[in-house]
Amino acid sequence: MILELKSIYKAYVQGNMYVPVLKDINLSIEEGEYVAIMGPSGSGKSTLMNIIGCLDKASSGTYLLDEEDISNYKDKELSYIRNKSIGFVFQTFNLLPRQSALDNVALPLQYAGVPKKKRKEMCLEALDMVGLSDRVDFKPTQLSGGQKQRVAIARAMVNGPKILLADEPTGALDSKSGVQIMGLFKSLHEQGVTIIMITHSDEIAAYADRVIRLVDGQIISDTDNPEVAIKYQESLKSENEENSEESPAQVDEEVAE
Amino acid sequence: MFENIRLSFQGIWSHKMRSFLTMLGIIIGIAAIIAIVSTIKGTNDQIKENLVGSGDNLVDVNLHTNEWQYMSGNDMTPEGVPMIDDLIKEEILAIDEVEAVSAYRYGYSMSGVRYKENLLDGAMIYGIDDDYFSVNGYIVNKGRLFGENDYENESKFVIIDTVAAKTLFGNENPISKSVEINSDVYVVVGVVEQVDTFQPVIEDVNDWYTYYYDDAAGKVFVPHTTWPLMFYFDEPYHVVVKAKSTDDMTNAGKKTAEILNSYITYVDMEGNQPYKYKSEDLLEKAKAMMDISASTSKQLIWIASISLLVGGIGVMNIMLVSVTERTKEIGLKKALGARKRAILAQFLTEAAVLTSLGGILGVGAGIGLAYLISDIAAVPVAISGVAIIISVAFSMVIGVLFGLLPSVKAANMNPIDALRHE
Ligand SMILES: Nc1ncnc2c1ncn2[C@@H]1O[C@H](COP(=O)(O)OP(=O)(O)OP(=O)(O)O)[C@@H](O)[C@H]1O
Ligand SMILES: [Mg+2]
Numbered sequence: 001m002i003l004e005l006k007s008i009y010k011a012y013v014q015g016n017m018y019v020p021v022l023k024d025i026n027l028s029i030e031e032g033e034y035v036a037i038m039g040p041s042g043s044g045k046s047t048l049m050n051i052i053g054c055l056d057k058a059s060s061g062t063y064l065l066d067e068e069d070i071s072n073y074k075d076k077e078l079s080y081i082r083n084k085s086i087g088f089v090f091q092t093f094n095l096l097p098r099q100s101a102l103d104n105v106a107l108p109l110q111y112a113g114v115p116k117k118k119r120k121e122m123c124l125e126a127l128d129m130v131g132l133s134d135r136v137d138f139k140p141t142q143l144s145g146g147q148k149q150r151v152a153i154a155r156a157m158v159n160g161p162k163i164l165l166a167d168e169p170t171g172a173l174d175s176k177s178g179v180q181i182m183g184l185f186k187s188l189h190e191q192g193v194t195i196i197m198i199t200h201s202d203e204i205a206a207y208a209d210r211v212i213r214l215v216d217g218q219i220i221s222d223t224d225n226p227e228v229a230i231k232y233q234e235s236l237k238s239e240n241e242e243n244s245e246e247s248p249a250q251v252d253e254e255v256a257e
Numbered sequence: 258m259f260e261n262i263r264l265s266f267q268g269i270w271s272h273k274m275r276s277f278l279t280m281l282g283i284i285i286g287i288a289a290i291i292a293i294v295s296t297i298k299g300t301n302d303q304i305k306e307n308l309v310g311s312g313d314n315l316v317d318v319n320l321h322t323n324e325w326q327y328m329s330g331n332d333m334t335p336e337g338v339p340m341i342d343d344l345i346k347e348e349i350l351a352i353d354e355v356e357a358v359s360a361y362r363y364g365y366s367m368s369g370v371r372y373k374e375n376l377l378d379g380a381m382i383y384g385i386d387d388d389y390f391s392v393n394g395y396i397v398n399k400g401r402l403f404g405e406n407d408y409e410n411e412s413k414f415v416i417i418d419t420v421a422a423k424t425l426f427g428n429e430n431p432i433s434k435s436v437e438i439n440s441d442v443y444v445v446v447g448v449v450e451q452v453d454t455f456q457p458v459i460e461d462v463n464d465w466y467t468y469y470y471d472d473a474a475g476k477v478f479v480p481h482t483t484w485p486l487m488f489y490f491d492e493p494y495h496v497v498v499k500a501k502s503t504d505d506m507t508n509a510g511k512k513t514a515e516i517l518n519s520y521i522t523y524v525d526m527e528g529n530q531p532y533k534y535k536s537e538d539l540l541e542k543a544k545a546m547m548d549i550s551a552s553t554s555k556q557l558i559w560i561a562s563i564s565l566l567v568g569g570i571g572v573m574n575i576m577l578v579s580v581t582e583r584t585k586e587i588g589l590k591k592a593l594g595a596r597k598r599a600i601l602a603q604f605l606t607e608a609a610v611l612t613s614l615g616g617i618l619g620v621g622a623g624i625g626l627a628y629l630i631s632d633i634a635a636v637p638v639a640i641s642g643v644a645i646i647i648s649v650a651f652s653m654v655i656g657v658l659f660g661l662l663p664s665v666k667a668a669n670m671n672p673i674d675a676l677r678h679e
Contacts, residue, residue, distance in 0.1 A: 080594065096589070107595075110260060
């Protein structure tokens, strides 16, 4: 078990309003799994992933990472985990705009205290892995969306984390670039990296081995992939039936691309 | 660290205008301080050098009537003012700070000094003791000095300085020639020359009299015992003491005056003692002048500090803006594993680099300003290395101080709130 969430609750207090976002989440993921998290907008997917990624803390519940309860860890230890054990990929890439691809990839190594010489070597290797050896000195403004996301993946993986967290990694990309990113994820998965990915697209979710569906902060289904594929086919057939719901509409968009 | 400094320069460079405007307060403050310190130091160095440093530690102790220096003239020596004899000089020599002492008097000969058809007009005639030449830094140029006999016998011998020799004798050898002073005949026995001319620059009429007037026309020396015979009246002595060191000058002068005053018995009808010896204390004068400039400079530096304070607040303000602008960057860095202290260090470094740069530019501007002031006001400039180092270090401290609040704010950001920031 690489990570295990036990009765995780998350709520925000907004003024005098109490906004529950995650309710009694129980989830365990094995090492090497490839998981997609799906669900309508506002269902708490990102919130859940941020808790998994130690960017946010649950209001209550237990979080075991590598069999270790990290629920009460402080900033120092959490930073270490974020640096060493987890890689992040965001929908909007989040590259530092004034720094070259190489410098962006080097950031986690800098915080890990890797000596400068070694850093460059590792960054070049990571950029090579995502097929951007020839864009090392490019600034983000000089890169396409797909290339930016590949730099972000190189940055997420440069420190060799066991877990890769991706929040709608293809959400801002055209379908061709999206496929390319999924190809990269696939090879990382084959290398044994545990991948957890949020997506609105069944097509993208179809790359994963396991799909978790979240509605209103609760897990409503947790299934193996084939079912998703089937559901995807179904949704294609009954295109117009579920127009009022968000998720299928989203799918239509993706398909249209 | 090096990484942070590089990043800071990158950040500052990418907001050139904003950074420069932020630095302006620091630049102005530091420039003002450097300019003030440099010109004050230059002026003080000059005062000290002119008054004391290059001098031979001589202190004049002269008789005063109330506030004013007793002017040589046609007066008789006031009753109750002592003739300075060897015993009094012994007593003065016993003062710790005194190395040598000489008593002398001088007067102005209306008819001048005559040799054949040559006239030395406006010459000062000095009645000197045996120590006068050594104390005042004279050496024999030709002939000899006075001997014990000359003093005892009130000999009609004169010694002249090289200026007088030139006027009276041209290229002739003056030794053994007779000159006429106040209708009497004197024989030249020696020519002397002052080796280290001591010329203090003080803008004060009195000092001008003391140091320039009598130098101009050449000097003629006779034994102090002969002097009253030449002028037909007696005059109080002037005393000059040589202090052991520059710092001893004040005490040497004061103690000498004290001893001399203890011999003055004159009391006027109201019971006051108008006659008093006072020391012409150059060191004290220099100190007083330097104190004035030091106190003005202190006030000016206070004013400049206000500029630094305002500059610091400007830095704080712009750093807060920068932190807000880069909230997302901070969130991202935290997501990638940056610890609080890494974020703190990044922003503190940026603030410190910003203000240090301001400090360095300020030092440059300050030096330029100092030279400009010296050009306009004709005061010397002495750039103080210590002041430069302190200024740059201080501006760095300002950066750290005023950057602290924004940096702490950045470091304490919740990573997810920062990442979600638009
Ligand atoms: N800081 C916050 N304060 C208050 N409410 C918040 C905060 N962050 C998130 N929420 C609420 O939590 C709920 C879940 O948000 P979350 O971002 O996890 O949704 P999501 O499933 O990722 O949606 P999407 O698919 O649109 O990205 C939303 O209703 C949101 O308003
Ligand atoms: Mg989301």
